[in-house]
Amino acid sequence: MNNFFKILFSIFFVLLFETSISYSEETKIKIGVLAPLSGEDASLGKQILNSIRMALIDIKDNNIEIYPKDTRSDPDVTLRSALEFEKMGISLVIGPVFHKNLLFLDKVKSITFLSLTNKTLDLHKNIISSGINSSSQLNTIRKFLEMSEIKKTIFLIPNLNYDLEIKKGIKESKIKFFKQYNYDIDPTKLTKQIEKITNYGIRKQNLLDEISRVENSDDPNKEKIIENL
Numbered sequence: 001m002n003n004f005f006k007i008l009f010s011i012f013f014v015l016l017f018e019t020s021i022s023y024s025e026e027t028k029i030k031i032g033v034l035a036p037l038s039g040e041d042a043s044l045g046k047q048i049l050n051s052i053r054m055a056l057i058d059i060k061d062n063n064i065e066i067y068p069k070d071t072r073s074d075p076d077v078t079l080r081s082a083l084e085f086e087k088m089g090i091s092l093v094i095g096p097v098f099h100k101n102l103l104f105l106d107k108v109k110s111i112t113f114l115s116l117t118n119k120t121l122d123l124h125k126n127i128i129s130s131g132i133n134s135s136s137q138l139n140t141i142r143k144f145l146e147m148s149e150i151k152k153t154i155f156l157i158p159n160l161n162y163d164l165e166i167k168k169g170i171k172e173s174k175i176k177f178f179k180q181y182n183y184d185i186d187p188t189k190l191t192k193q194i195e196k197i198t199n200y201g202i203r204k205q206n207l208l209d210e211i212s213r214v215e216n217s218d219d220p221n222k223e224k225i226i227e228n229l
Contacts, residue, residue, distance in 0.1 A: 029064045032085040034078060034095030034113070037070040044097065045070070048116070052094065071096050079104040086110055102127055121164060142175045152178040154197065159184050 033052060035045035049068050056064055067090060069081035078101040085093055086108050093111055096102065099119040105111075106124035113127045123129060145153060155177040157166050170177070183193050195201065210229060214222045 030088065030090045031064060031066050032090045032093035032111070033066050033068040034071050034081055034093055034101070035068060035097055036073045037068065039072045041073045041097070048095075048097065071101050073098060073101065075101050075103040079107065082108045082111060121168060142173045145175065154178055155180045157182045
């Protein structure tokens with residue numbers, strides 16, 4: 001993960017120039033970090049923070065100082081932490097991690113947030129999504145389908161809160177799928193949906209009919225034929 005943050009810091013240097021923030025070798029560059037450091041997602045937040053610190057050690061730049069603040073995976077807490085960053089004069093922040101915590105960050109227009117979410121729908125103007133989003137993944141799928149000359153592809157979309165994000169990625173990638181299906185992640189429902197998508201009932205009946213035909217035939221190798229069906 002620290003390699004990811006090395007790249008992230010490179011992006012931050014570009015943003016520093018683009019936002020006309022002047023700094024010299026003697027000036028410390030303050031970067032905020034918004035991560036869940038308490039609550040049920042605390043282990044993830046601490047892992048992110050440790051990776052950022054390791055990345056800083058690797059790039060050997062003593063002019064960068066990071067200031068972590070807890071989001072508790074809560075939009076209100078995230079906003080309060082962001083406002084504290086604003087008072088500190090921090091204009092660039094890594095995080096938050098989750099899309100839901102971006103809700104109120106348009107109120108802190110002086111800060112650019114490099115969020116770790118992979119969702120790109122309805123982002124405020126001061127938020128950049130740095131996660132691997134559906135558009136980039138679907139573009140990779142499109143290239144693979146073109147290289148492999150695969151013409152018929154079935155695309156399964158889970159019934160989750162990011163299905164609109166996936167549909168947006170499909171539209172942008174311009175992939176032409178043979179069929180698209182939405183599926184339920186509940187295993188009991190998913191099994192029946194897969195049976196319907198794959199015409200399991202028809203294929204099963206065709207197999208039973210073929211077994212019956214072979215059994216009633218005079219073929220001396222019918223047992224082997226049935227075994228191979």
